[in-house]
Amino acid sequence: MKALIIGGAGFVGGYLMEHISRDYGWSITVTKLENEIINQENVSILNLNILDKSAVVSLLNEVRPDYVFHLAAQSSVSLSWKNPSLTVDVNIKGSINVLDAVRELNYKPRVLLIGSGEEYGHILPEETPIKENNAVRPGNIYAATKACQNMIGKIYSDAYQMDIVMVRAFNHIGPKQAPLFVVADFCKQVAEIEKGLREPVIKVGNLSAKRDFTDVRDVVRAYTSLIEKGKTGETYNVGSGRAVSIDDILKTILSHSTTDIKVEVDKERLRPVDVPIIEADISKLRECTGWNRHIPLENTIKDTLEYWRNQVHLS
Numbered sequence: 001m002k003a004l005i006i007g008g009a010g011f012v013g014g015y016l017m018e019h020i021s022r023d024y025g026w027s028i029t030v031t032k033l034e035n036e037i038i039n040q041e042n043v044s045i046l047n048l049n050i051l052d053k054s055a056v057v058s059l060l061n062e063v064r065p066d067y068v069f070h071l072a073a074q075s076s077v078s079l080s081w082k083n084p085s086l087t088v089d090v091n092i093k094g095s096i097n098v099l100d101a102v103r104e105l106n107y108k109p110r111v112l113l114i115g116s117g118e119e120y121g122h123i124l125p126e127e128t129p130i131k132e133n134n135a136v137r138p139g140n141i142y143a144a145t146k147a148c149q150n151m152i153g154k155i156y157s158d159a160y161q162m163d164i165v166m167v168r169a170f171n172h173i174g175p176k177q178a179p180l181f182v183v184a185d186f187c188k189q190v191a192e193i194e195k196g197l198r199e200p201v202i203k204v205g206n207l208s209a210k211r212d213f214t215d216v217r218d219v220v221r222a223y224t225s226l227i228e229k230g231k232t233g234e235t236y237n238v239g240s241g242r243a244v245s246i247d248d249i250l251k252t253i254l255s256h257s258t259t260d261i262k263v264e265v266d267k268e269r270l271r272p273v274d275v276p277i278i279e280a281d282i283s284k285l286r287e288c289t290g291w292n293r294h295i296p297l298e299n300t301i302k303d304t305l306e307y308w309r310n311q312v313h314l315s
Contacts, residue, residue: 001026004065004109006050006098007072008043009036011177012114016069016220017043024224029063031072050094056101067227068111070098073146076180077118080142091145092152099156099164110163112227113153117170117212117239117278118143128243129281132168132235139275150235157233165230170212170239170280172219174300175307182246183213183304186253191308194258201262202254205269207247210277212239215295225289239280240293252301 003020005013008030017040020026031048032038038045048059050072060068073091074080080087095113102111120130121137138144150166157164177184182205192198222238230236254261285291 001067002063002065003028003067003069004060004063005030005069005071006048007070008032008045009038010071010073010075011174012172012216012220013071014038014040014176015174015216016071016223019217019220019224026067029065031059050097051089053097053101056097057104060101060105064105064107065109068098068102068109069223069227070095070111070113072098073114075116075142077140077142078180080140080145084141087141087145091142092148095149096152099152099162103156103160103162108161108163110165110227110232111153112223112230113149113164113166114223115146115150115166115168115235116143117168117237117280118275119147119150119168120278121275123275123277123279128277129241129279130237131281132237132284154233154235163232165226165232166235167223167226168235168237168280169219170214170237170278172214172216172238173304174216175303177216177304183249183253183301184308186250187301187305187308188312190253190257190261190305191312193261194309195312197312200259201264202250203264203266203269204246204250205266207250207265208245209275210243210245210279212241212243212278212280213249213297213300214238214240214293215297215300218293218295221294222285222289222291225291226285229289231288234284236285236288237280237282238285239282240297241280241282243277243279244297249301252298253305256302256305 003026009032028043074087121139173183179185179188
């Protein structure tokens with residue numbers, strides 16, 4: 001089997017390549033932007049800007065994959081507030097370019113479109129945990145673009161008989177994640193404090209929000225299971241099935257710190273709108289694939305903190 005990973009230089013791409021190479025043995029082609037670097041053996045690496053449709057068409061005709069994992073995205077909620085135009089371009093226009101290029105092929109590869117649990121937005125108390133058929137009420141720019149991608153994916157699947165499976169991935173975390181994201185951010189700050197590189201004060205945003213966190217190594221297992229077993233035209237939640245407050249995440253990180261640290265709210269880290277709770281109902285994923293989470297949240301946090309301790313030490 002041939003797997004094409006579009007946008008493989010990001011956080012998830014490396015773990016997905018490792019998982020497929022180790023556990024599946026498929027032939028892997030991965031794309032990246034020209035200025036990005038991928039250090040992965042046994043894969044073919046190509047440059048691709050998904051905003052250039054002709055380049056996407058050429059690449060697909062060259063590779064002719066059986067499976068397409070569409071990971072390329074502007075995936076930061078905070079950055080989407082600061083640069084909504086970029087977020088729309090990459091997440092909507094870029095995805096349409098990929099789907100159009102696939103549609104023009106003379107065969108039908110299976111496409112996994114990666115969306116987000118943020119699409120559900122303002123979840124009512126009686127809707128938790130959230131099911132895939134729940135109304136979506138995006139509460140930020142990133143979520144709106146991913147909700148649009150999901151709707152377009154469904155339309156393409158139905159109208160053009162394309163083999164598309166859609167995912168709403170909830171917060172995934174782990175070593176190597178950029179500090180744009182909350183767990184990596186906190187772990188990096190703690191590691192810097194432990195090394196004496198900053199004062200013993202950790203800067204935080206809204207700690208009351210509750211999110212569904214899953215280790216990225218479990219997430220990529222769900223993605224491969226869905227690209228094999230998911231039903232065409234369907235959307236699947238990928239998460240742990242349990243929401244945890246950012247405050248509890250912070251307390252866990254601080255409990256593993258080697259120094260006393262004060263917590264301060266930084267107004268710059270507060271978002272214009274923050275959804276109180278997002279928690280996945282993952283029964284549809286489990287019934288379809290048999291997937292279950294393997295790595296406990298505390299283990300992921302410890303691994304992430306240790307990663308940043310090593311990074312700070314090397315810098």
